[in-house]
Amino acid sequence: MLTNREKEQILISSGVDVRKCMRCGKCTGTCPAYDEMEYHPHEFVYMVEKGEIEKLMNSSSIYKCLTCFACVERCPRGVEPAKIIEAVRLAVIRKQGNNHIKAEDIPCMAEDDDTPGQLVVSAFRKYKK
Amino acid sequence: MIFSYYPGCTLKTKAKELDAYARRSAEALGITLSELPEWQCCGGVYTTAEDEIATKLSSVRALMEAKKEGHALVTLCSACHNVIKQTQYALNTDDDMAFKVGNYMQCDARAEADTKVIHYLELLRDIVGFDELKKNVKNPLTGKKIAAYYGCLLLRPSSAMQFDNPENPKIMEDFIRAIGATPVIYPMRNECCGGYITAEDPAMAKKNSTAVWESAKDFDADYIITACPLCRYNLIKSESPLPVIYFTELLAEALDVK
Ligand code: SF4
Ligand code: SF4
Ligand code: SF4
């Protein structure tokens, strides 16, 4: 079981006030990762509020967010759901041995001659600690 | 007129043309881009977590370097621009962040990083002026129908970016008009191409990118322009039938410095 302390950590890390959410679903409606997500942006906000954090931490949804900021821009309440998703992902990958992408995954990308450095550093930043 | 310039790592490797055309065009418009003497990769994507400090420091250093040089800082890659602007916004709005960054850097980070940051497109709009740009065009791209692809990072979050209307931007369309071509407005121009997800889930990136070029194609564009190497890569990888080129290449062509 995750303690309240861990929920607190996600709230602090994200800087999000989950209580501001009015559950309109606009964030989820605008999310370009919708089809690939098991839990959607509004569910992240709700489930963190309820303390159902373990389910989120174990879901591949944390790796599907594109950091496109559409939900951040379009939420009528300024909740900024992407920040919650990022905080949950960090709570996972910050743990020893939990990198989602490893350096070995990179050589195959380097073979592809056009791969921009931007892709490699961005993926590392989002998936690896 | 001299500006400090942060090219970013990708413009030194896989996107050299984005950089070269930008520098040549700036010279032709009487603007000198002076590359920062020292800079590091911004990391490609902003970490929104408020307890992430180290990942923000390369941007803080770039801001401080430019401040020392005494010039506003020009960026070109959409991602660099986003990371640097969001970092500066966090410094300015989050006291705790400013304090912690200051501890790392041993300085008053907020004050020493308060450089003005503008994207190259803003340089064209606000410093050169699109009317003036138009007067300098030697080789107008008359008759070309061009779809501007903004993607996410130039526009959002608008609180930090302050770039253009995030839902109905016009800076790139005004640029297209200034070089004599015709802008194509299409629904997906400010939606996401998938970005870094191409490293994690290539099928997902392909789906998102395809939706972008299909939308541009439906509205009869001849080609798509972008400021972002990753947008370009994703659109090309998803087999866009429309050529995807950097806006600076068209600029150089119009100014006849290509
Ligand atoms: S858009 Fe904002 S208010 Fe609406 S559900 Fe999402 S987070 Fe809650
Ligand atoms: S930032 Fe993430 S969660 Fe928000 S809309 Fe984009 S992909 Fe969806
Ligand atoms: S955004 Fe890109 S190109 Fe720009 S410095 Fe950062 S990683 Fe490199």
Ligand code: SF4
């Ligand atoms: S459109 Fe694509 S590469 Fe461009 S900013 Fe969005 S995710 Fe990034």
